[in-house]
Amino acid sequence: DQQVKQNSPSLSVQEGRISILNCDYTNSMFDYFLWYKKYPAEGPTFLISISSIKDKNEDGRFTVFLNKSAKHLSLHIVPSQPGDSAVYFCAALRHPGNQFYFGTGTSLTVIP
Amino acid sequence: DVKVTQSSRYLVKRTGEKVFLECVQDMDHENMFWYRQDPGLGLRLIYFSYDVKMKEKGDIPEGYSVSREKKERFSLILESASTNQTSMYLCASSPPLGAYNEQFFGPGTRLTVL
Secondary structure, eight states: OOOOEEEOEEEEEETOOEEEEEEEEHHHHOOOEEEEETTTTTOOOEEEEETTSSEEEETTEEEEEEEEETTTTEESSSSSOOOEEEEEEEEOOOOOOOOOEEEEEEEEEEEO | OOOOSOOOEEEEEEEOOOOOEEEESSSOOOOEEEEETTTTEEEEEEEEEETOOOOEEEEEETTEEEEEEEEEEEEEEESSSSSGGOEEEEEEEEOSSSOOOOEEEOEEEEEEEE
């Protein structure tokens, strides 16, 4: 049973425009969320995170928004750059616990 | 600089062979994880370990076992490899979850079972 879902397998965006990647979850006990970026033949690398006590977290070009009532989070990349082309995974976890729950990933292509 | 290393980047094995995938982390992390990544299925947790000699099943443990004899090393074992175990295998580590929550991943092992 997939507790974290990314319903868009792929997304294409023009360079300089905004990329919006979406993620939905079903477990209301999740209290921390992360986004990871993965290039081919490499392991995922941490991008940005947000605690459930916040609704927004910003780091440079990357902003994550959390809507707890809708059980939805999104990652905004502004402006998008060709180097952002990768697969993006959202992940969720709850405390106490040690298990991360990952979505299925969205492949972002930024067109120069 | 934090580091998780995996013993092989690419591996080709035959059906029925016993396969060992090794993972080492140098961050003194308590938690270690094995995932497999398949197209359209994302990262699925196979096993994780929160201490030496401790292990917990993840979502898809069937056909796999693990070993953690030392804190820095976590091994994934395919007792009898099958073609449906062809996948990208990713190891990760993390400190105990609390104020700081992040997993650090290795580069992955692309396993092909013929």
